[in-house]
Amino acid sequence: MDLSRTLTGLGAALLTAALLTNPAAAAPDAVSNDRVPSTRDFGNGPDRNETAAVAPEAAAARLLTAPEAADSRWTPRPRGYPRQTVLPVYPENPEDRSIKLGLIPYHGIAPKLNALQKASDRVSAEVIGKSAGGRDLYLVTVTAPESAAEAARQERWRELIEENPRAAKRDRSLARGYKTPIWINANIHGNEWEGTDGSLRVIERLATATDAATRDFLKRSRLYVTVTNNPDGRVAGTRANGAGFDVNRDHATSSQPESRAVRDVVIATQPFVMLDEHGYTGTTLIEPATPPHGQNYEYDLYIKHALPNAEGMEAAIQRLGYPETTRADIPFRDYAPGDWDDWPPIFTPMYAMYHGAIGHTVEIPLRVNNADYNTLPVEELRRRAALNTDVAAATIEATLTYSDTNRATLLADQIEQFRRGWAGEPSPTIPDGFVPGFGPEDRYRTEFPRAYVIPAGTPAAARLVNHLVDHDVRVTRARHDFTLNGKRYPDGTYLVDMHQPKRGLANVMLEAGRDISDLVPQMYDISGWSHRLLWGAPVDISRNAAPRVATSRVTKAAPTGAIDAPRGRDLILSLRDGNDVRAVNELLTLGIKLRRTGAATVVVPAEARPEAAAVAQRFGVRFTAAPRGTRGEVFDQPVIAGAVSADELFALTEMGFPVRTVSTATLNAGTVDLSDVDTLIVSSGLSYTALNATARAAVDAYLARGGGVVTRGATGAAFNAAAGVLPATAVAGRGDANGVVNVTNHGPVVGAGSLPHSFVYSPIWFTGSGFTVEQRYGADPLVAGHWLPNDAGTNGPAQAAGQAAVISGTTAGDGRAVLFGTEPLFRAHPKGLYAQFARALFHTAG
Numbered sequence: 024m025d026l027s028r029t030l031t032g033l034g035a036a037l038l039t040a041a042l043l044t045n046p047a048a049a050a051p052d053a054v055s056n057d058r059v060p061s062t063r064d065f066g067n068g069p070d071r072n073e074t075a076a077v078a079p080e081a082a083a084a085r086l087l088t089a090p091e092a093a094d095s096r097w098t099p100r101p102r103g104y105p106r107q108t109v110l111p112v113y114p115e116n117p118e119d120r121s122i123k124l125g126l127i128p129y130h131g132i133a134p135k136l137n138a139l140q141k142a143s144d145r146v147s148a149e150v151i152g153k154s155a156g157g158r159d160l161y162l163v164t165v166t167a168p169e170s171a172a173e174a175a176r177q178e179r180w181r182e183l184i185e186e187n188p189r190a191a192k193r194d195r196s197l198a199r200g201y202k203t204p205i206w207i208n209a210n211i212h213g214n215e216w217e218g219t220d221g222s223l224r225v226i227e228r229l230a231t232a233t234d235a236a237t238r239d240f241l242k243r244s245r246l247y248v249t250v251t252n253n254p255d256g257r258v259a260g261t262r263a264n265g266a267g268f269d270v271n272r273d274h275a276t277s278s279q280p281e282s283r284a285v286r287d288v289v290i291a292t293q294p295f296v297m298l299d300e301h302g303y304t305g306t307t308l309i310e311p312a313t314p315p316h317g318q319n320y321e322y323d324l325y326i327k328h329a330l331p332n333a334e335g336m337e338a339a340i341q342r343l344g345y346p347e348t349t350r351a352d353i354p355f356r357d358y359a360p361g362d363w364d365d366w367p368p369i370f371t372p373m374y375a376m377y378h379g380a381i382g383h384t385v386e387i388p389l390r391v392n393n394a395d396y397n398t399l400p401v402e403e404l405r406r407r408a409a410l411n412t413d414v415a416a417a418t419i420e421a422t423l424t425y426s427d428t429n430r431a432t433l434l435a436d437q438i439e440q441f442r443r444g445w446a447g448e449p450s451p452t453i454p455d456g457f458v459p460g461f462g463p464e465d466r467y468r469t470e471f472p473r474a475y476v477i478p479a480g481t482p483a484a485a486r487l488v489n490h491l492v493d494h495d496v497r498v499t500r501a502r503h504d505f506t507l508n509g510k511r512y513p514d515g516t517y518l519v520d521m522h523q524p525k526r527g528l529a530n531v532m533l534e535a536g537r538d539i540s541d542l543v544p545q546m547y548d549i550s551g552w553s554h555r556l557l558w559g560a561p562v563d564i565s566r567n568a569a570p571r572v573a574t575s576r577v578t579k580a581a582p583t584g585a586i587d588a589p590r591g592r593d594l595i596l597s598l599r600d601g602n603d604v605r606a607v608n609e610l611l612t613l614g615i616k617l618r619r620t621g622a623a624t625v626v627v628p629a630e631a632r633p634e635a636a637a638v639a640q641r642f643g644v645r646f647t648a649a650p651r652g653t654r655g656e657v658f659d660q661p662v663i664a665g666a667v668s669a670d671e672l673f674a675l676t677e678m679g680f681p682v683r684t685v686s687t688a689t690l691n692a693g694t695v696d697l698s699d700v701d702t703l704i705v706s707s708g709l710s711y712t713a714l715n716a717t718a719r720a721a722v723d724a725y726l727a728r729g730g731g732v733v734t735r736g737a738t739g740a741a742f743n744a745a746a747g748v749l750p751a752t753a754v755a756g757r758g759d760a761n762g763v764v765n766v767t768n769h770g771p772v773v774g775a776g777s778l779p780h781s782f783v784y785s786p787i788w789f790t791g792s793g794f795t796v797e798q799r800y801g802a803d804p805l806v807a808g809h810w811l812p813n814d815a816g817t818n819g820p821a822q823a824a825g826q827a828a829v830i831s832g833t834t835a836g837d838g839r840a841v842l843f844g845t846e847p848l849f850r851a852h853p854k855g856l857y858a859q860f861a862r863a864l865f866h867t868a869g
């Protein structure tokens with residue numbers, strides 16, 4: 024489903040309003056707009072509320088639940104080129120959706136790459152990871168052969184550029200001999216196929232060409248290609264990967280193996296230029312993007328290359344001579360602010376920019392997916408796919424030409440980006456006309472703080488530190504106690520000294536962000552995020568003072584698990600973090616008799632100390648001594664039925680909750696049994712009003728016997744209203760509103776010890792009486808993001824101020840319910856909010 028970018032403002036509000044009363048109402052398939060022919064595929068909001076996740080296939084489930092899965096990281100082996108791995112070949116799958124389009128199916132890629140490796144000493148292919156569905160992720164490197172020593176020298180030069188840019192700038196042999204790194208990422212959206220085929224065509228040409236120009240080019244360059252970044256989606260014809268995630272929204276979070284592969288490739292290869300090949304926008308679309316531009320970029324170094332390279336790609340597709348390729352849309356040049364922005368670091372090219380790359384999203388033109396896939400004649404689909412393949416190949420070839428022609432300035436500018444970081448220099452103010460069309464609306468910059476300080480000892484701190492380190496942000500550990508800005512910190516405290524090469528990446532994760540509501544009329548995707556405010560670890564900011572303490576570089580956070588209690592004493596674990604929840608679920612799975620003294624406090628009997636020690640070590644959680652005589656209520660692992668979105672299912676699985684997935688369809692089909700369910704989650708794909716009489720009776724009976732209910736978002740609020748769960752009226756903020764919000768905590772379940780910030784997308788608040796307010800929006804709710812009132816001046820942050828964001832209460836059947844107007848599990852990002860949802864589950868399960 025594609026929603027036009029015009030689906031904002033009143034339209035979105037009406038849609039949300041419609042969802043509240045009738046969640047079965049489908050969003051319009053497309054909203055036409057003459058100027059912007061199509062859109063970045065919209066991956067949020069309504070989508071998240073209408074499709075209930077189903078438990079993933081076994082391979083994905085295994086990866087989902089393995090805490091170690093996220094720890095694996097691909098780094099290149101210290102060897103020369105070619106490397107010529109024989110890739111495993113998989114059985115033919117006649118169901119692969121690529122086949123109908125005349126494109127290469129997933130099972131065809133390994134044989135093709137094996138043949139190319141056999142035929143050419145310029146091609147190396149390797150498997151750098153597995154998709155969520157367990158398929159191979161390939162990296163192809165095309166370059167002239169290198170001895171191991173030559174490859175090692177290339178790696179030393181790459182490192183010098185990053186670690187000591189001033190020395191790299193002076194190094195004449197580096198300037199002469201460093202091979203221009205170029206990276207093409209293809210097919211990150213599984214049903215945008217042809218980037219794969221276009222890049223394979225370019226690989227094949229480079230592998231087999233006998234002309235001197237190609238030979239010389241390969242002596243000066245390395246082309247890296249992640250041939251399909253989403254093989255699960257390629258096979259299934261879906262945008263998402265096998266876990267239901269939009270990988271091109273996951274780069275700041277890295278919850279998925281496909282985005283971790285991107286992270287690892289961009290860090291290891293440090294490309295000067297990269298393309299992320301997508302489709303389908305009617306007219307070919309080539310970034311650079313419109314404002315708002317990410318405020319942490321060295322944007323001058325970017326736009327001076329991005330615009331001419333985009334125009335070079337446009338010229339290349341014009342030369343193809345198709346009536347469909349007479350021009351490209353270059354958003355920076357052709358679109359209004361806010362129509363196609365590069366603000367959040369969740370898209371591949373934007374993420375890559377922080378690693379020194381000139382990043383471009385390329386949208387090939389002719390639609391072959393979704394409804395068109397099923398309705399157009401095969402010949403027309405194949406004509407389109409062939410044309411799209413030509414366009415993808417042309418953009419890649421043009422980028423190779425630009426990168427080769429401008430290799431000296433691209434090198435100098437990557438060095439300059441890292442030099443500014445190390446020097447702590449302010450990003451320059453870019454003058455109007457710096458490139459054609461650059462004006463005041465394009466001017467975004469920030470003041471980098473001198474350092475961030477992360478107190479150690481909690482699983483949240485360890486998670487944040489590991490995340491930063493995995494993304495190549497430099498983190499150090501103080502070797503002694505120290506004082507900074509009048510505050511004393513113990514040895515072992517983590518420091519992010521912002522004088523570092525990738526300071527933009529460090530800051531885009533650790534800053535609060537910015538309220539950009541007044542700057543552009545609408546935004547396309549999330550406008551707020553913050554690992555500092557949403558991931559649960561307290562982080563201090565030192566604006567000006569540099570920490571003065573001896574430090575060591577951190578490659579992995581120190582373990583945090585501990586039992587701070589004498590032997591023989593019962594233990595307490597507070598449910599503050601997703602890891603605390605995971606530990607509790609693990610203990611319950613082991614059959615330990617746990618007790619609760621409140622929504623957030625779990626008591627572990629003294630005799631389970633060995634098991635507690637094991638989960639403390641595994642999940643980094645800390646147990647304390649229970650006060651003598653602490654009793655509490657014994658509880659089991661709740662039986663949970665969930666009509667939830669895929670990202671929520673993932674987050675719940677991360678916390679160790681087994682979830683029986685349900686939906687309107689499965690309830691209507693009678694294939695779900697609610698008789699043993701303790702609590703029912705409704706957030707996506709369950710409409711009470713769309714249930715048939717039998718299914719409705721089953722839900723009614725469930726509620727009448729006191730079954731628990733947890734809801735989230737518009738679908739949950741509609742369920743609450745239709746099924747009469749709690750006497751609350753839901754009010755929807757503008758449908759596209761999103762970001763980090765201030766909240767105040769009140770109630771005992773969700774409010775207990777929660778962060779003062781939360782995350783919203785299509786925020787909701789609750790009015791009425793007869794319930795407990797757990798959490799309210801702050802007096803000035805929006806910290807960072809985009810949230811405007813509707814045209815009538817309603818449904819904005821001013822109206823949400825002080826309103827109930829999360830409520831709890833008792834149902835008519837004497838069950839317990841919790842209703843979320845916030846997004847504590849959104850895309851598995853706000854890790855510091857996870858425990859709120861878990862506490863709601865334990866509480867409502869009784």
Ligand SMILES: [Zn+2]
Nearest residue numbers: 212215301302
């Ligand atoms: Zn796409």
